[in-house]
Amino acid sequence: MxxxxxxxxxxxxxxxxxxxxxxxxxxxxxxxxxxxxxxxxxxxxxxxxxxxxxxxxxxxxxxxxxxxxxxxxxxxxxxxxxxxxxxxxxxxxxxxxxxxxxxxxxxxxxxxxxxxxxxxxxxxxxxxxxxxxxxxxxxxxxxxxxxxxxxxxxxxxxxxxxxxxxxxxxxxxxxxxHKHIGQKPIRDMWGIGSRMEKHLWKMGIRTIEDLAKTPLTKLRSKWGVNGEVIWRVANGIDSSPVSTDSYSVQKDIGNAMTLPRDYTEAWEIAVVIQDICTEVCRRTRKKGLMGSVVTMSLSGADFDHPTGFSRQIKLEDPTNITVDVCKIAKQLFHKYWDGQPVRRVGVSLSNLSSADTYQLSLFDDQEQKRAIDKVMDDIKDRFGDIAILRASSITSAGQAIDRAAKIGGHYK
Structure with missing residues (x-):
């Protein structure tokens, strides 16, 4: 045993x-x-x-x-x-x-x-x-x-x-x-948000013990695997190990930025997209990875009347080249932006693979682009994140300089 x-x-x-x-x-x-x-x-x-x-x-x-x-x-x-x-x-x-x-x-x-x-x-x-x-x-x-x-x-x-x-x-x-937590409100349980709480209340489930005693088949029929997850939590069932490499497998690399004001001009938003793509691709290269899915998202400041979009494109070949990712992100922006003020911008690369092997192109000078990225990466690694910037980054719309002083959106 x-x-x-x-x-x-x-x-x-x-x-x-x-x-x-x-x-x-x-x-x-x-x-x-x-x-x-x-x-x-x-x-x-x-x-x-x-x-x-x-x-x-x-x-x-x-x-x-x-x-x-x-x-x-x-x-x-x-x-x-x-x-x-x-x-x-x-x-x-x-x-x-x-x-x-x-x-x-x-x-x-x-x-x-x-x-x-x-x-x-x-x-x-x-x-x-x-x-x-x-x-x-x-x-x-x-x-x-x-x-x-x-x-x-x-x-x-x-x-x-x-x-x-x-x-x-x-x-x-x-x-x-259940002697200690069974009678506590279902909302107090890890993994239960306000929306799920409302659904559970409609089913007559008020406490953690109520959830634990609900037939698993009933929960699975309503929410599938998520129904089983909350049932297992309520019953304290978990066989997962404490793992030192739980976070070693990365699914995507991205950045999202909340802007200091509403951006209403297309050129302003394009500058922010450029700054974000530069950082995302640099991080991707640093990890020795490439991505074959580019995701672009925008949102406004009014949570009561949400605006914006989140769209993605699957590439023919994976990449970590800044100009290529930026081109795709800007295409998505110009196609789906509704013209409403923007407060938050995000770009990510997903479907990651090793950068050790990549497809050569006869019609596009990928090696020159990679060489430019490498030079920029080397300068930033040696002298700091803002040692070399694109001219657009020092305009009134640019966020690269401010962002370099922060970690996770907050000052270091």
Whole structure:
């Protein structure tokens, strides 16, 4: 009989805000939030410390609403490079306890301690507290730990129990699953959004235990494989391993950019498309890949009256050449744009394959294009992302210079 696994989900509390407070002790006992730059129309709360949350401040709400609730709120601009570095540091700490650590997000990581638990502690809770203490002492970030026999149970445990109990650590045994979370609203369960919640309510499913007891055939007939997924989550069933290479297979490479204002002129939008294609193709080349599907998307700023499109083209041969991808993206733009103001632009390459082998063309000088891309890549790698730019990128519409100072849309 296989040994029962012991898996933890380690979650960093208010991660961005905790990193900021750790480096600024003077704010230790004050409400603090990390928010986007209001001048760039991205003034939303990215993270709030517990003191700020106690005042009603919540993640993803507009900055002005938070300041109405908590006028004394200290606002800090995000420093994404620091958060990435601290996340990497935390992962290294966890790897001291097991070689099976899987990042789930920048502030959540699974760790399988089945084979190493006996080396450090007599029980999982004690080990979780050791990990918790080591992370706090090294980074100043407070971690919570949900413990279970699989990833699903540890995730449910962390989100619904460990985050709310004193000490931030809880071990949820499978045979006690519904004793602890069975009567919680279905909306609280991982994987259930507002739309799915409405469908489940119409079926008379109100709690997690209701969902767990619903016949699987009924859920599969309504939602197919997705019906089985939510049923398995509600029952704590999961055989997936904690894998160190879960994110090694990439399906697409893309960038999407929220613009600082509405763009209404075709030339302005074309400049942004050029900037995005340049970055997407550079990243694709860096990974030694090519893509044979180009996807172009646009959207407006009014969520109540959405505008825009998302269209794609399958290429005859895969490519990572900037001018070729940009040409296709612009063709899609000019064909499908309805002339309405644009606030967000995205381009991606998918159906990826190795760049080691590619089709030669008798009618198009692909080698010259590749040589130009290589020179530009080499200059940027050596001297920085904005060491060489196309002239259009320094116009009023260009975003390449501003983008180079950011990670994930936020300043480094």
């Amino acid at each position: 296989a040994k029962q696994r012991t898996i933890m989900l380690i979650d960093m509390m208010s991660f961005y805000a905790s990193v900021e407070k750790a480096k600024m002790p003077e704010y230790r006992n004050k409400p603090l939030a990390v928010a986007g730059d209001p001048a760039r129309r991205s003034g939303i709360i990215l993270a709030a410390c517990p003191l700020a949350k106690a005042k009603g401040v919540s993640t993803a709400e507009p900055l002005w609403q938070s300041l109405q609730k908590c006028p004394e709120l200290i606002i800090v601009r995000p420093h994404m490079q620091e958060y990435i570095e601290v996340s990497t540091q935390i992962m290294s700490i966890m790897e001291e306890f097991s070689d099976q650590v899987e990042p789930y997000s920048i502030d959540e990581m699974f760790i399988d301690v089945t084979g190493s638990l006996h080396l450090f502690a007599n029980d999982p809770v004690d080990l979780a507290k050791q990990i918790q203490d080591k992370i706090f002492n090294a980074t100043g970030v407070y971690a919570r730990a949900g413990i279970g026999e699989n990833k699903i149970i540890s995730k449910l445990c962390c989100d619904m129990i460990a985050k709310k109990v004193e000490g931030g650590v809880f071990h949820l045994k499978k045979d006690e699953l």
